[in-house]
Amino acid sequence: MIEVKNLSYTYQPHLPPALLNINLTIGEGEYIVLIGAKGSGKTTLIRHLNALLLPSCGEIEIDGLNTEESKNHIEIRRKVGMVFQNPDHQIVGMSVEEDVAFGPGNLNLPSVEVGQRVKRALEMVGLSGFEKRAPYTLSGGEKQLLALAGLLSMEPKYIILDEATSSLDPASKEKVLTILDQLKTGGISIIHITHNMEEALRADRVLLMGNGQIIADGTARDILNETEKLKALGLSPPIIVELMSRLHPYYDKQKSIMTVDEATAEIYTWLENNK
Numbered sequence: 001m002i003e004v005k006n007l008s009y010t011y012q013p014h015l016p017p018a019l020l021n022i023n024l025t026i027g028e029g030e031y032i033v034l035i036g037a038k039g040s041g042k043t044t045l046i047r048h049l050n051a052l053l054l055p056s057c058g059e060i061e062i063d064g065l066n067t068e069e070s071k072n073h074i075e076i077r078r079k080v081g082m083v084f085q086n087p088d089h090q091i092v093g094m095s096v097e098e099d100v101a102f103g104p105g106n107l108n109l110p111s112v113e114v115g116q117r118v119k120r121a122l123e124m125v126g127l128s129g130f131e132k133r134a135p136y137t138l139s140g141g142e143k144q145l146l147a148l149a150g151l152l153s154m155e156p157k158y159i160i161l162d163e164a165t166s167s168l169d170p171a172s173k174e175k176v177l178t179i180l181d182q183l184k185t186g187g188i189s190i191i192h193i194t195h196n197m198e199e200a201l202r203a204d205r206v207l208l209m210g211n212g213q214i215i216a217d218g219t220a221r222d223i224l225n226e227t228e229k230l231k232a233l234g235l236s237p238p239i240i241v242e243l244m245s246r247l248h249p250y251y252d253k254q255k256s257i258m259t260v261d262e263a264t265a266e267i268y269t270w271l272e273n274n275k
């Protein structure tokens with residue numbers, strides 16, 4: 001479990017706080033999407049979860065390990081894996097397999113086990129066959145999948161993606177989202193930062209940030225149906241939610257239609273009833 005208690009963070013004394021009194025509990029196997037306008041504090045918050053930043057006030061515990069204590073950092077970073085938007089910053093190996101082996105290679109595991117982890121991770125992201133390639137020869141999307149393989153090879157308990165899908169083509173994006181679904185089923189907790197509201201719909205729980213605070217915490221359906229609230233924060237609701245809200249008064253908002261499939265069924269019913 002991740003516990004964030006009364007977390008505030010200020011980058012520099014003359015700046016306003018980037019995070020203000022955040023309280024949050026993240027359980028095992030939760031699939032959370034974190035949304036919010038640019039500058040609302042999403043990256044600052046998640047950087048606290050593997051001790052890349054330490055609180056100005058409050059505290060964070062990862063499975064009972066306080067991030068304030070530097071002796072806990074190795075274990076915390078093993079448990080909490082992160083992938084960022086720019087994969088170039090995360091590549092360390094001279095070849096794809098060396099890159100993925102880097103993390104588990106530092107865990108004192110037998111080399112057979114490291115090899116198995118590398119193979120499994122590359123299979124999961126669809127990069128089998130790329131083992132000997134130099135990472136710089138990979139496309140942007142392939143590099144992002146490599147960064148994800150590097151994270152998976154560490155077998156983390158919590159996975160955080162900070163806009164990691166934003167530069168992927170639709171097929172790679174779908175692959176990553178499917179992997180996230182599989183990991184969640186296996187009991188791994190996911191925290192996914194995205195500006196893509198269709199991606200956000202796949203989460204169990206959505207956290208909405210504004211001005212360094214969590215201003216809403218609920219199911220994807222509840223939070224993403226709040227079109228006016230999202231727009232006031234500079235966010236776009238999912239396209240289907242926007243479409244259905246414009247079809248008011250023909251459409252009852254309580255029905256909470258959010259996906260293409262749901263909208264298709266609803267519109268077919270109207271057409272059938274008005275033949």
Ligand SMILES: Nc1ncnc2c1ncn2[C@@H]1O[C@H](COP(=O)(O)OP(=O)(O)OP(=O)(O)O)[C@@H](O)[C@H]1O
Nearest residue numbers: 011012015018036037038039040041042043044045
């Ligand atoms: N290193 C830094 N020094 C000073 N201020 C910073 C630093 N990094 C971020 N900030 C500020 O902290 C606030 C929160 O930034 P953060 O990067 O957490 O936002 P975000 O929600 O991740 O935004 P985006 O969607 O654009 O990635 C912003 O006002 C930002 O300008």
Ligand SMILES: [Mg+2]
Nearest residue numbers: 042043044162
């Ligand atoms: Mg950010």
